[in-house]
Amino acid sequence: MTAWPIVAALSFAAIVLLALCHIVQQFRQYRGLTLGSICVKEMLLPSVTVIVPARNERRNIGLCLRRLVEQIYPADKLQIIAVDDESRDGTIAEARAVATATGRIELIEAGPLPTGWTGKPHTCWLGAQAAKGEWLCFIDADTMAEPMLLQTAIAAAQRWSADMISLEPFQELSGVLDRLVMPLGFMVLAATQALGGVAVNGQFILIKAETYFGLRGHAAHPDAVCEDLALARAVHEAAGRIVVLDAEGLMRARMYRDAGALWEGLSKNLTEIYGGPGRTLLIAALVLLVGWGSVLLPLHAVLDVVRGGGLGALAELALTLPIALIVFAMQMALARHFRIPIRYGLLFPLSATAGAALALNAVRRKLLGRISWKGRVYST
DSSP states (O other): OSSEEEEEHHHHHHHHHHHHHHHHHHHOOEEOTTTTTTOGGGGGGGOOEEEEEEEEEEEHHHHHHHHTTSSSSSGGGGEEEEOOOOSSSSHHHEEEEEEESSOOOOEEEEESSTTTOOOHHHHHHHHHHHOSSSSSEEEEETTETTHHHHHHHHHHHTTTOSEEEEEOOOEOSSSSHHOOOOOOOOHHHHHHHHTTOOOOOTEEEEEHHHHHEEEEHHHHHHHHTSEEEEEEEEHHHHHHHHHHHHHHTTEEEOOOHHHHHHHHHHHHHHHHHTTSSSHHHHHHHHHHHHHHHHHOOOOOOOHHHHHHOOHHHHHHHHHHHHHHHHHHHHHHHHHHHSOTTTTHHHHHHHHHHHHHHEEEEEEEHHHHHEEEEEEEEOOO
């Protein structure tokens, strides 16, 4: 028996165990925000402006805005602004219908995109210019808030003396591709991001108006592809306090309605999220190795044992089989967390392959200097 199977088994075990240790450390730092976990007196609540940027969100915008109007928050302290970014699918009509019915929503039409800007920073900045609140809350149109979301988030910001809070909603997954890729993406992010690093979710960002305008907000990085990350980095560099909390019990989101939108959206963001093209390719290669190694290495070890490979084959099996079981157990636990069929946890090699393909496409687009999103093409 040659030495390479043992080397491969040791490498496989080392990669998985190192990633698992990092995930556990990240999990220990992660805090949850649940309804009733924080109480605050109404008189202490500051004024808040909620800004909803939207482009081609006809299927989401109505429910999103209605849920915001239903927030348990003093009406005289809550301003809701929806900013339409040249939607072509009737988004503005849906938003206007809710605004007319409730009398609680201000509508802004962003108009043509100025040179040097990407769409979401532009719409967020326009909304912020019309804001009157002491706090600004940027919420994506694909989110659905529970009635206590804003009050609980504000109370959490006060409790932790935060300048900026980002909340992680429960992600609804319905298609085959997003069920394969999204749980894997969250696991890989937990395994690779720096402990205590700047990582926020742009679906919900709450920031002090004073802090935002002091840093020139989204106008400081008008061409940002990941505008949430750019804003968080600016706050971090200014020594502001950023808190990221799990709020799955207070808000839900459905990021991508179909496989095409997921492919386009993740291809746009992956290199920014994972720290550049080179790091993205390295992470994709390691995920691919772990995904297929979880099947092929134990299978190779079993065949070696059957063929009479001796102690070397038994050692290979003892190394690879438990680690492979850990990998699949983690994926099945993620499937259960996202409330999708457990079988998706058993399809980890396919998830790794799809994730690697997305990473390659993201790197290709980054190197070409052209990314597309919702009918626009941006130069990077």
